[in-house]
Amino acid sequence: MRRILLPLIFGLLGTAVLASLGVWQLQRLAWKESVLSEIEAAIGADPVPLPDIPDPERDRYLPVWATGHMTGPTLRVLVSQKEKGAGYRLITPFESGDRRVLIDRGFLPVDRPVPETPTREVTVIGNLLWPDEVDGYTPEPDRDQGLWFARDLPALAAELGTEPLLIVLRDETFDDAGVSPLPVSSAGIPNDHLGYAVQWFGMALIWLVMTGILIYRNLRPRDDPREDPRKGTSAGAKKGETT
Structure with a gap:
């Protein structure tokens, strides 16, 4: 048992x-x-107007709109897209009233030159995002070339002199010369x-x-160790017969 x-x-x-x-x-x-x-x-x-004091937890993914113009240099963040290959996210400062924030304009294939920054007034629609892309394996940015390997929001904001606030465009509300928005998603x-x-x-x-x-x-059932597997008789019986 x-x-x-x-x-x-x-x-x-x-x-x-x-x-x-x-x-x-x-x-x-x-x-x-x-x-x-x-x-x-x-x-x-x-989308709602850009909040005065956004909160990274409460306002994560918040859809916003803002009117203003892009200014200053554009930084490139190296990324890769399925069926498109390698490319860059273009990060550009955006001035709206007395605010100066960052705009993620979208994806540009690596073999295309960075287009001129639009200078006219535009209305942008996107989502607030505080990316978490930096780890111990992320290379240091090549500041001379304006090339980054992750959206390190505090560092990007310090480099471009903006608030540490990023709007990721979700709609093409203006012509951006071949740059395709990479909107925020849960994918x-x-x-x-x-x-x-x-x-x-x-x-x-x-x-x-x-x-x-x-x-x-x-x-x-377990085999009897006394059984002779060749003849099916016990070893003891065989010995007795021989005797």
Whole structure:
């Protein structure tokens, strides 16, 4: 009985633990999908005037509009786009009244020259964003060439003399000579909970199958070590007959 009971207990406990982790990941999946839906709704809401004192938490992804003109040098941030290849995000200062902020104008293929900065008054529509793209592997910017490798908002603002505030354009409200807006979206937010759930459920199934195999092997009758496998008679009987 011990050969069956112990493997059964450990098998059921292990399967239950692994399956519960799979259920937890499904719950996390539902939560993450709800969060992503809220983010998409916030991103696509009607734009409001640029807030006087924006808050990085409260106003993250806030759709805004502002009227003014671009001024100063443009910095390039190296990026890559599917089906488009390597290119740059163009970051340019934008003056609106007494405010001076940053505008992410969008994507420019790497083989195209940076176009002239529009000088006329324009109305821009976009979303506020505080990017989190800098880590220990991010190279230092090449300031002489105006080339950056991440949207390091405080450093970009210091370099261009603006508020540490970035508006990422979402609509083409003016002609920008081949620059395509790269609007804010939830596409870059990871949501791997379904894959994790499948892994946990798969491990639970494997654990259960292995438990069944072990119990099956324990239930099989064991060969008598005295049996002669060649003739099906016991070694003791064979010895007696010879004597």
